[in-house]
Structure formats: C-alpha cells, structure tokens
Amino acid sequence: MALYADLHRHLGGSVVPRILWRYFQRHDDHLAQRFPKYNEFEEFYTRERSSLDEYLELHTLVESVQTAKTLPYFIYRLIRGAYIFENLAYLELRYTPYYRTAEHLSEFERIEQMAEIVEIVGKASQVKEYPMITSQILCMHTRLPYQVNKAIVDLAASRPDYVCAIDVAGGDSHLAQRLDEFVSLYKYARSLGIKTTGHLFETTNGCYPELLPYLMRIGHGIQIPLKYPELLKEVAQLQQCLEICPTTYFKTGTLEEISQLKIVFDRCFEAGVDIAICTDNAGLHNVRLPFEYENLLTQDVIDFAQLESCQDAAFRHAFAWPYQQRPASLLTGLLKETYPDEQLVNSH
Incomplete structure (x- = not known):
C-alpha cells in the first residue's frame, strides 16, 4: 500500500549498491576489475566520509554510468524498489541533467x-506495474558555468510536464564566491513561475540567508535550528519546509549522533516550521525511507504524532502532488464508503 512521499532524493545516489555493482560486472570492465567482490564494493560505497565534499565525489562514480542509454535501466529498478519496499506514492527525483550528457x-x-x-527520465519514471506519481527537480551546480545553469532553469520552465522545480547542488561551501550569481538565477526562476528548493544550511559552511527569500523549500537546512534559530520566524512566515535527511548528516561527518537532530525537530515544531523526512541518497546509504522513520522514533528524536505531522507536511509541500490529501486520508475515505460505520461495528 503506497502511503509516503520522498521530496529529496538524488538520482545519482538512489541506486542501491547491489544493482550498481551488478551493472559494473555486466557492462563496465574497468569498474568490474576495480570492485571484483560485492562486499568490498558495498563497504566502499556506503561508508561514512569525513566531509560533504568527499561524500559528493561518490556521485561522479554513478554519473559516469548514468547515460541516455542506461538511465531507463537504473530508473526502472529505482521505481520498483521505492514502490515495493518503501511504500512510496510520490517521489521527486533531483539531478543535474548536464552531467548525464x-x-x-x-x-x-x-x-x-x-x-x-x-x-x-520522465518516461522511464512512468512504470505501469508500480503506479507512483513522480516528478523531476533539475539541479543547477556550483561547478557549472552561469550559461549552463541558466539553461537548466530555462529547461525546467519549458517542461512542466516532467519538471516541478529547480535546486542548486555541488556542495554548499562552494556557493560563497558565486552567491550573487545564484541569487540572480533564483530570481529569474521565480519570474518564470518555477518552484524552488536549494541545498542550504546543511553544514556550517553553507549558511547563506541571502538565498532564503527565493526558496519555497530548503534542502536540509538543519543549521537554521542548530546555529541560527532566530531565522526560524522568517522560515515560518515564508511557509518554507525543511527537507531533513537524517542518515546523510552522519555519512558526511556533519553530525556525530542522531540525538543531535532532536533539537532540530523540537525547535522547528515550536516555531511552526514544517519538516519533511527524506532519504537524500538512499543507495549511498543503503537505507530506505521507512527506516528513517523508524530510526527517529526508536531513538526518541520524534514521537508518532510528530512523525505523522512530517508525513503530512511532505505531501502538503510536494511540488507535483495533485490532491488535497495524503494517500492515507484518501484510503480512509474509500474504506468508509465501502464499509459504513454500522457494518464495521457489526463485523467485530
């Protein structure tokens, strides 16, 4: 039963280790020789890194094999896993299209x-046997020149049937030298009616309040409640949602233990700031969305009522979800129509 939404998942980091390794063995002699044994590859692919920049280097490994020819192979398996194992009804996939050319x-x-x-990507994401609403977020990149990033914005505007928003990726510390440039690109995107999110306030090196007014959601954003709680009022007024990806912060060395996230959730709930719990790079982490939910619950970071609030927020802030309610509410309505209250009582 599909019930959940993931608003922050990278196409490059979404391929689970086993599928990626099998692809190497069958189609890439160089990488097959580099990783002859699966266990060694899984350990390399999923281990914690010392910094966000080191972590992001792994994307280049996947981007090198995600080409126009191979993308349908990877996406079919991604959609199948997300539907069967994660109960996803809605998925936004983000990536930089230039790096797949x-x-x-x-x-x-x-x-x-x-x-x-x-x-x-759009056609491959529509898999009849795994019905799920999907959309794309196109990522500008801090290492790409202005003309390429502008072309990404223009492309997003030209394909609303497949693209729901833009983002900026590439490591938040690299934004500093080009901040004015990305502010202008976000202004341009908003003038075209494009929805926006952005990797911001993920680490202490990526805190740029100048970009906040142009974002509808914030990719990560954990440093706002941790280091700049005074900004939470502005975030609440702008009705922005934080895309929190718990496992990421330990894989990148940003946080040391999950209990540090409790203050993130507590301060956001207190300030009226919505949070959507996401996976970011489910393949790199070898972690699926229900595990993220369970881990936050069992470690007492959130309670069940707060989890449900986050699940509601994910659908409420989803850029391409076409309904007013989340799937659980829709199913409840259908069940009430099928089994009236009296009938349900009598059945017990």
Whole structure:
C-alpha cells in the first residue's frame, strides 16, 4: 500500500549498491576489475566520509554510468524498489541533467542534449506495474558555468510536464564566491513561475540567508535550528519546509549522533516550521525511507504524532502532488464508503 512521499532524493545516489555493482560486472570492465567482490564494493560505497565534499565525489562514480542509454535501466529498478519496499506514492527525483550528457560533446551540444535526458527520465519514471506519481527537480551546480545553469532553469520552465522545480547542488561551501550569481538565477526562476528548493544550511559552511527569500523549500537546512534559530520566524512566515535527511548528516561527518537532530525537530515544531523526512541518497546509504522513520522514533528524536505531522507536511509541500490529501486520508475515505460505520461495528 503506497502511503509516503520522498521530496529529496538524488538520482545519482538512489541506486542501491547491489544493482550498481551488478551493472559494473555486466557492462563496465574497468569498474568490474576495480570492485571484483560485492562486499568490498558495498563497504566502499556506503561508508561514512569525513566531509560533504568527499561524500559528493561518490556521485561522479554513478554519473559516469548514468547515460541516455542506461538511465531507463537504473530508473526502472529505482521505481520498483521505492514502490515495493518503501511504500512510496510520490517521489521527486533531483539531478543535474548536464552531467548525464555525453562528455565528448561541446558545451553547446551538451546543453542541447539536456532536453533529451529530461524526456528519458520522465518516461522511464512512468512504470505501469508500480503506479507512483513522480516528478523531476533539475539541479543547477556550483561547478557549472552561469550559461549552463541558466539553461537548466530555462529547461525546467519549458517542461512542466516532467519538471516541478529547480535546486542548486555541488556542495554548499562552494556557493560563497558565486552567491550573487545564484541569487540572480533564483530570481529569474521565480519570474518564470518555477518552484524552488536549494541545498542550504546543511553544514556550517553553507549558511547563506541571502538565498532564503527565493526558496519555497530548503534542502536540509538543519543549521537554521542548530546555529541560527532566530531565522526560524522568517522560515515560518515564508511557509518554507525543511527537507531533513537524517542518515546523510552522519555519512558526511556533519553530525556525530542522531540525538543531535532532536533539537532540530523540537525547535522547528515550536516555531511552526514544517519538516519533511527524506532519504537524500538512499543507495549511498543503503537505507530506505521507512527506516528513517523508524530510526527517529526508536531513538526518541520524534514521537508518532510528530512523525505523522512530517508525513503530512511532505505531501502538503510536494511540488507535483495533485490532491488535497495524503494517500492515507484518501484510503480512509474509500474504506468508509465501502464499509459504513454500522457494518464495521457489526463485523467485530
């Protein structure tokens, strides 16, 4: 039964270790020789890193094999796993389309090919046997030049059938030298009616309040309640939602233990700031969304009422969810129509 929504999942980090390793063994001799045994590959792929930048380097490993030809292979398996094992009814996949284009092409040709990539991802995400609403978030990147990032914004505006928003990725510390540039790109996106989120306030090196007014959601944002709680009032007034991805912060060395997240949730709930619990890179972490829920509960970071509030918030802030209610509420209505209260009472 599909019940949940994941608003923050990267296409590059969504491939589970076993599927990626099998692909190497069958289709990539170089990487197959580099990782001949699965256990060694899983340990390498999922271990904790010392910094966000080191962690993000793993994306390049996957991006190198996620091409126009292979994307349907990976996406089918991603959708199948998300539906069967995670009970997802809604999924937003984010990625930088430029990094899925052919590297031998010129910059202009790669920009042109990005539209093909969006089309491939969009069609591959529609799997009849695993009915799930999906949409794409296109990521600008801190290591890409302005003209490529602007082309990503324009592409998002041209394909509302497949794309629901834009983001900026590439490590939050790299924003500093180009902050004005990304402010202008977000202003441009909002002028086109594009919805926005952004990797911000994830680490202490990525705190840029100048970008907050242009975001509808905040990718991570944990440093706001941890280090800058005075900003929570503004976040609440803007009706922004934090996309909290618990496992990420231990994989990147940002936090040391899960109990540190309790203050994040407590301060946000107190300030009236919504939180959506997400996976970020489910493959890199070898973790699925229900585990994130369970781990927060069993470690007393949140209670069941707060979990339900976060699940409601995920659908409320989903950029492409077409209904007013989350699936659980819709199912409850259907059950009441099928089994009137008297009938349910008599059946007991």
